[in-house]
Amino acid sequence: MSGFLKMLRSRKIAIAGLAFLGFIVLMALLAPLVAPINPLDMDPANRLLPPGKGHIFGTDNFGRDIWSRVVYGARTSLISSVGVVLFSVSIGIFVGLVAGYFKALNAPFMRLIDVMMAFPSLLLALVLMTIFGRGMVNVILAVGITYLTRTTRIVYGMTLKLKEEVYIEAFRSAGASDLRLLLKHIFPNLTSPVIVQATFTFAFSLLDMASLDFLGLGLPPEIPSWGNMLSEGSIYLARAPWMLLIPGLFIVLTVLSFNLVGDVLRDQVDPRFRHDIKGV
Numbered sequence: 267m268s269g270f271l272k273m274l275r276s277r278k279i280a281i282a283g284l285a286f287l288g289f290i291v292l293m294a295l296l297a298p299l300v301a302p303i304n305p306l307d308m309d310p311a312n313r314l315l316p317p318g319k320g321h322i323f324g325t326d327n328f329g330r331d332i333w334s335r336v337v338y339g340a341r342t343s344l345i346s347s348v349g350v351v352l353f354s355v356s357i358g359i360f361v362g363l364v365a366g367y368f369k370a371l372n373a374p375f376m377r378l379i380d381v382m383m384a385f386p387s388l389l390l391a392l393v394l395m396t397i398f399g400r401g402m403v404n405v406i407l408a409v410g411i412t413y414l415t416r417t418t419r420i421v422y423g424m425t426l427k428l429k430e431e432v433y434i435e436a437f438r439s440a441g442a443s444d445l446r447l448l449l450k451h452i453f454p455n456l457t458s459p460v461i462v463q464a465t466f467t468f469a470f471s472l473l474d475m476a477s478l479d480f481l482g483l484g485l486p487p488e489i490p491s492w493g494n495m496l497s498e499g500s501i502y503l504a505r506a507p508w509m510l511l512i513p514g515l516f517i518v519l520t521v522l523s524f525n526l527v528g529d530v531l532r533d534q535v536d537p538r539f540r541h542d543i544k545g546v
Contacts, residue, residue: 280530283523294341301334305490314506324508338490350471351464353410355417362421367429379415387412395483405484409474413467428452465528469521476517492517
């Protein structure tokens with residue numbers, strides 16, 4: 267942690283990214299207090315108002331306050347992305363550990379992972395959403411399945427290496443069970459790269475979920491989410507560009523911030539980058 271903080275202090279842009287993430291998290295947690303108007307309230311008489319007094323980010327085609335929808339959209343996006351990370355990381359760790367440690371399970375598990383990785387993540391998510399149907403839980407499952415392959419590959423490769431280490435052989439010779447070796451001596455050495463991968467999964471899953479919403483296969487349109495706002499705003503791009511630009515800007519800045527923090531974590535975990543603590 268001290269090394270991470272030292273590297274973070276040397277990268278001003280990463281500090282800005284972390285600060286923006288803190289702002290987004292607070293905004294999502296305090297949504298009822300931050301949002302001045304219910305994001306579902308319609309006011310047709312004030313539809314498509316530009317940003318200004320009373321509506322800081324303007325209104326949409328139904329007269330709904332865009333700032334309120336951005337705030338509640340942040341809550342929806344964060345909850346969905348956290349669900350994807352928890353699902354993909356937990357399943358990926360389990361599959362990677364057992365496939366890397368037990369030779370008999372190597373081929374069936376990893377060949378399935380190879381087949382899944384042959385498809386672009388968004389295309390696979392589209393197929394799964396067509397099967398599952400719309401809804402937050404289904405979106406989390408669909409996007410989570412596409413991203414568990416990356417965690418599985420990382421954990422699998424490191425498990426193959428770690429199980430051949432001398433200290434593992436020593437514990438095995440002393441009578442340690444396979445379960446004890448996996449949980450007490452191999453898994454703890456995987457936490458750092460898995461945490462780094464989780465930050466990137468969080469960022470890119472947010473993009474994929476916004477893409478699914480934009481294509482009409484994600485969350486129902488009445489739920490305020492950044493992807494749904496993009497979908498609605500694309501229709502009124504010429505007349506009300508703020509409907510598209512504002513949620514798009516929040517998506518870009520959030521993904522960029524997660525990537526900046528993830529880069530610092532990666533550089534701290536990977537010994538090849540630890541010497542590089544000068545700002546960029």
